[in-house]
Amino acid sequence: MKLQQQLKAPEQLLDRGLADSLATKGFALIDSFLSPELTFEIRDYIDRLRANDDLKKAGIGTAHLHQIDNRVRGDYIRWISRDTEVEALRHYQEQLQYLIQYLNRYCFLGIKDYEMHTTYYPVGTHYEKHIDQLQVNGKRVISFILYLNEDWQTGDGGEIRVYPLDGSDHEDLAPKNGRLALMLSNETPHEVLTVNKPRYSVTGWMLNQFTDTTFVGS
Ligand SMILES: O=C(O)CCC(=O)C(=O)O
Numbered sequence: 364m365k366l367q368q369q370l371k372a373p374e375q376l377l378d379r380g381l382a383d384s385l386a387t388k389g390f391a392l393i394d395s396f397l398s399p400e401l402t403f404e405i406r407d408y409i410d411r412l413r414a415n416d417d418l419k420k421a422g423i424g425t426a427h428l429h430q431i432d433n434r435v436r437g438d439y440i441r442w443i444s445r446d447t448e449v450e451a452l453r454h455y456q457e458q459l460q461y462l463i464q465y466l467n468r469y470c471f472l473g474i475k476d477y478e479m480h481t482t483y484y485p486v487g488t489h490y491e492k493h494i495d496q497l498q499v500n501g502k503r504v505i506s507f508i509l510y511l512n513e514d515w516q517t518g519d520g521g522e523i524r525v526y527p528l529d530g531s532d533h534e535d536l537a538p539k540n541g542r543l544a545l546m547l548s549n550e551t552p553h554e555v556l557t558v559n560k561p562r563y564s565v566t567g568w569m570l571n572q573f574t575d576t577t578f579v580g581s
């Protein structure tokens with residue numbers, strides 16, 4: 364299959380609501396960020412990682428205080444190398460560059476780099492309420508999650524529950540195929556509700572500094 368994605372320039376990619384929503388609520392959604400052909404390929408790649416036992420239980424805390432606690436989060440991950448050979452992920456990286464251009468141009472976020480991993484939540488798992496950036500001088504600016512769940516239905520679970528910064532009621536967002544969720548890493552509380560059907564995604568963080576250590580396969 365030829366994998367193609369019509370790349371969208373920053374202005375085409377996003378309506379003005381995105382910058383407003385990020386600023387006032389602390390999160391925003393972009394539906395159909397990636398085509399179904401590409402999301403299928405990435406999901407297929409995650410299934411191959413699973414089959415080869417290449418996904419590892421995710422931990423919590425900083426590197427030197429790394430713990431694995433099923434009560435807090437139940438997902439399995441693998442970091443994505445910058446020079447990944449997975450074609451669909453390369454298309455995703457290209458599309459992300461446009462998004463970063465937009466965010467730097469219209470939201471003045473000073474994003475310089477990003478890191479991301481493939482993510483798999485088995486049935487019965489969840490991720491407790493948290494914010495992604497706990498350190499005061501952390502480098503994570505925007506958290507972004509691409510969902511890869513074809514035909515997601517109410518009842519499949521795994522919604523991301525976000526707590527808006529403007530104090531309005533929490534919102535449960537479906538992890539629909541091709542959807543990209545964006546959040547302010549150091550401000551927006553969120554959690555993943557219990558998963559009733561295996562849940563696939565790519566989770567990433569845009570950074571305000573260059574990194575040559577975190578965005579490597581491990
Ligand atoms: O997958 C999601 O919807 C959120 C994941 C998350 O909160 C995280 O990995 O920090």
Ligand SMILES: [Fe+2]
Pocket residue numbers: 493494495506553
């Ligand atoms: Fe998170």
